[in-house]
Amino acid sequence: MDVSDVPAVPEWLPAHLRDDGIESLYPPQAEAVEAGVTEGESLVASIPTASGKTLVAQLAMFAAVNRGGKALYIVPLRALASEKRDEFAAFEQYGLSVGVSTGNYDSDGEWLAEKDVIVATSEKVDSLVRNGAPWIDQLDCVVADEVHLVDDRNRGPTLEVTLAKLRGRNPDLQVVALSATIGNADELADWLDAALVDSTWRPIELRKGVHYGQALHFDDGTQEELRVKSSEKPTAAVVRDTLADDGSTLVFVNSRRNAEAAAARLATVTSRQLDGDEMAALADVAADIREVSDTETSDDLADAVEKGAAFHHAGLASEHRALVEDAFRDRLVKCVCATPTLAAGVNTPSRRVVVRDWRRYSGEAGGMEPLSVLEVHQMMGRAGRPGLDPYGEALLLASSHDELDELFERYVWADPEPVRSKLAAEPAMRTHLLATIASGFADSRETLVEFLQQTLYATQTHESGRLETVMDDMLDYLRVNDFVEETDSGRLKATGLGHTVSRLYLDPMSAATVIDGLRAADDPSALGLYHLVARTPDMYQLYLRSGEREEYTMEAYEREDELPGSAPSEFEESRFDDWLSALKTARLLEDWADETDEDRITDRYGVGPGDIRGKVDTAEWLLGAAESLAAELDLGSATAVREAKKRVEYGVREELIDLAGVRGVGRKRARRLFAAGIQTRSELRNAEKSVVLAALRGREKTAETVLENAGHQDPSMEGVTPDPDAAPDDVDDDTETDPQTGSEDDQSSLGDF
Known part of the structure; x- marks a missing residue:
């Protein structure tokens, strides 16, 4: 047409x-x-x-x-x-x-x-x-x-x-x-x-297959030689072969650590194919990556990118991921090793896709389990770039003839599983029931049932009454927690508190947890508030690594007075471990708000810079919601909540909150300005420009921007020289003691890896 x-x-x-x-x-x-x-x-x-x-x-x-x-x-x-x-x-x-x-x-x-x-x-x-x-x-x-x-x-x-x-x-x-x-x-x-x-039509051919031995075996029955040298891994052989034809490779693995390790290994393959212009351009990208955060993850990524390879996972900062994606699309980075996050619609096609790991760890299964056909097909669909590639190839890797047959049966020739609604799960049901009532879509049990009949779940379920049973249980929960009430005429309506919870986009169980905690503590500490929001279903907690249970048990007892609510008994192992996981998450937030350096936090908690940002963003949102709930219920803790929120938002101690709130300042610049004697926004607005320039290490453009945002009458740095007496000592480092390194386990189960 x-x-x-x-x-x-x-x-x-x-x-x-x-x-x-x-x-x-x-x-x-x-x-x-x-x-x-x-x-x-x-x-x-x-x-x-x-x-x-x-x-x-x-x-x-x-x-x-x-x-x-x-x-x-x-x-x-x-x-x-x-x-x-x-x-x-x-x-x-x-x-x-x-x-x-x-x-x-x-x-x-x-x-x-x-x-x-x-x-x-x-x-x-x-x-x-x-x-x-x-x-x-x-x-x-x-x-x-x-x-x-x-x-x-x-x-x-x-x-x-x-x-x-x-x-x-x-x-x-x-x-x-x-x-x-x-x-x-x-x-x-x-x-x-x-x-x-x-439709199965594609603008360029996609061949699916399995590499086994010294050959590629394709779904159309053909084979092509792809030899693996004696010193090579199959993935490296595929990348080398793809580069020989000026193609790029996307390698999917099952954990963050594997993505980083694979990228470091494959960088030795890609580096051999770079010309001078590409090396210079990649050096610039690597420099941009190092600017994003002062962490080992950032350095490792930059080291790989300089050689034409990269890793990509949810532990990276969003700026890291964007730089990698752009460099891959520009064909500067030749190979990206990724967890399945990169298969979720982001536009990063490549000549070849290698699904190296088709099993991953599942906590529910208690071990490794196969990926779904749907997930693998999503990954395979990244192969082939219209206008850039003459074809696309998607490959799995087999280590035996039996595995070769299994992979063809399980993935290459298989259809994706049917999509099934997950609405009947209790967290989803209680959240969406409250929202449905609060927003006026339903005002009775009957109209709730009518609304739910319009969902995919209702069209798919064959369990008579299952939807209504879960709905009734969740309605009872909402009533007990004063989020929903019944009028004299039998109508359902959200209470004022229920409207607030729905507007704040909270899981009702998170709201109930926060309310109980705020009522139990008149003057909560920052750690106590971080622990409180970390206990909610809306915060994905850090898990306890090997050997950490004893460490955090001792801390829980030492700081028991700061933690709102009653701790579960140690004999309730699952609940107590959840309490300790929340404490570990709260300690990460406390370290961030105490100005601990990012690289120390990533090392101490086994997380990436993206995880820190994710935890901080979630805590900021939940503490903002807690502040609104405290005001709604006229609780005296609103001021403490607001301060804890600001500290975690800016990543600063209490004395820097005002200064760090100036756009363009941030946690490290705020500390330098404070050390130079500028302690508030007002003082910054009227500060000597030579002092500001010295505190910001002579960076004129940065100093002008900061002063302009603070409302300085004349922010221009033309002709200004830094005041040598105001030049900061190295105040980038925090005053914490050396981090506890713990085990080498990473946090690969932090949400979607």
């Missing part, structure tokens, strides 16, 4: 597509248009990666805007939201306005009302519905990217309930659901009352 034949889209779109080299639609895209996607018809598109799903979404959204409507693009990850925002920004030249919203869960996002296309995570959309964003009712088209994630036990229920609510609010809403791998796409299409495009 020629792009000029697509109906109902803006008149500028065909010319724009032609300028991008798109003269005609791919077959799956043409099928979507024939199914009415540009004319307001709902659609489930299950088509391979690189086959043009994003253009299907754009056609639907821009056609909706062309009709005078508004479109919403839902993504599972914040990184994807930024990526899509950058993609859609190209259309702003035609008058299209695009907005992105991912954080601040207690906002109604009023500013988004003026936008034509809104990009947001499913959690953010859910929070906007809870907070009564009026423009939600004006939506004409909603795109759900990576819709197979309704199967995810953490993110899935939110996406599922959000789609059900949006359809309930807008009966004529067009829903376009996209995925590369859905085993039961027809079921999702039935649930969404949508047409189905289920």
Whole structure:
């Protein structure tokens, strides 16, 4: 189908597509248009990666805007939201306005009302519905990217309930659901009352296979020689062979440590293929990586990148991941060793994909278990870059003939598992029940049942009454904790407290834990508050490494008076270990707020810089919620909570809170300024410029920016020389004693590795 034949889209779109080299639609895209996607018809598109799903979404959204409507693009990850925002920004030249919203869960996002296309995570959309964003009712088209994630036990229920609510609010809403791998796409299409495009077409060939011995064995029955030298691992042989044909390789492994170790080894392979220009460009990328954080992880990543390899996992800072992804897309980095986080929709295709590890540790299974077919196919779909690669190859590695046969049966020839709703899990149910009542979607048991009947779970379950049983149990929990009450007429309504909990986007159990803790402590310490929020279901705790139980048991007793609530008995092993894990998490937050250097924290707790940022962000959000709850209940701890929140937000001790709040200052610069005698925002606003310049180590641009943000009348540093008496000693290091190194175990189970 020629792009000029697509109906109902803006008149500028065909010319724009032609300028991008798109003269005609791919077959799956043409099928979507024939199914009415540009004319307001709902659609489930299950088509391979690189086959043009994003253009299907754009056609639907821009056609909706062309009709005078508004479109919403839902993504599972914040990184994807930024990526899509950058993609859609190209259309702003035609008058299209695009907005992105991912954080601040207690906002109604009023500013988004003026936008034509809104990009947001499913959690953010859910929070906007809870907070009564009026423009939600004006939506004409909603795109759900990576819709197979309704199967995810953490993110899935939110996406599922959000789609059900949006359809309930807008009966004529067009829903376009996209995925590369859905085993039961027809079921999702039935649930969404949508047409189905289920295609295996790709713009370039994807060959799937297994490397065994000295050969590649492909799904079409062919074989090709790929010899492994006597000193080589199979993965290194594949990378070497791919580089010989000017291709890139994406290697999937099962843990952070394995990703880092594999990247270090494969860097010796990639470094041999770099020319002078590439080495110079990679040196610049490595320097940028080292600037992100002063940690061993940052240094290790930079060392690998200088040689043309990299690792990628959730323990990296977001800036680390972005630098790696950009360098890989620019073909500077030749090989990336990643955990499955990189398979979740981020645009990082490569010539070859190697699924090195097809088993990973599962706490539930108590050992290693195979990855799902869906996950492996998501990884394999990254192979082949249209316009850059003549083909794509996705390979598993076998160490025996029996394993070769098993991998073909288990993954290469297998269909992905059907997507199954996880809504009936108790944490999801209690959270979404409260939100459904608080936002007015239901006001009785009967209307709750009616709403839940619109979910995917209701269409899939064969257990009679299962949904209602879980619902009734969770309703009882909400009543007991005063989040929901029944009126004299028998109606259900959220209490004032329930409305606050829903608006703050808290799990009701987190709210109950925080409320109990705040009531038990009139003047809680910072550690006590960090421990309190670390005990909630909304905080993913650090686990106890080998030998740490005794250490944290002693600390729990030594600091018992600081910890709100009653500690469980040591004989209640599971509950007591959870209490200690929360204490370990709280100690990390306390170290951060005491200005302990980042590299010491990563070493002490076995985490990466991304984990620190994740814990800090979560604690900041939960403490903000705790402050709101304290005010709602008129508790005297609100001031202590606010101070603990600010300290963890800025990573500073109490005396630096005011100074660190100036944009551009941060924890280390605040300490240098304080050491130079500038202790408050007001003092910074009126400070001698020579003192500020000296405290900031002679960096004129930085000093000008800081003074401008502080409100200084004349921030210019022209002609200013640093005051030698104000030059700081090395105050970057904190005053903590050397960290306890503990065991070498890392925190590979910190959320999605």
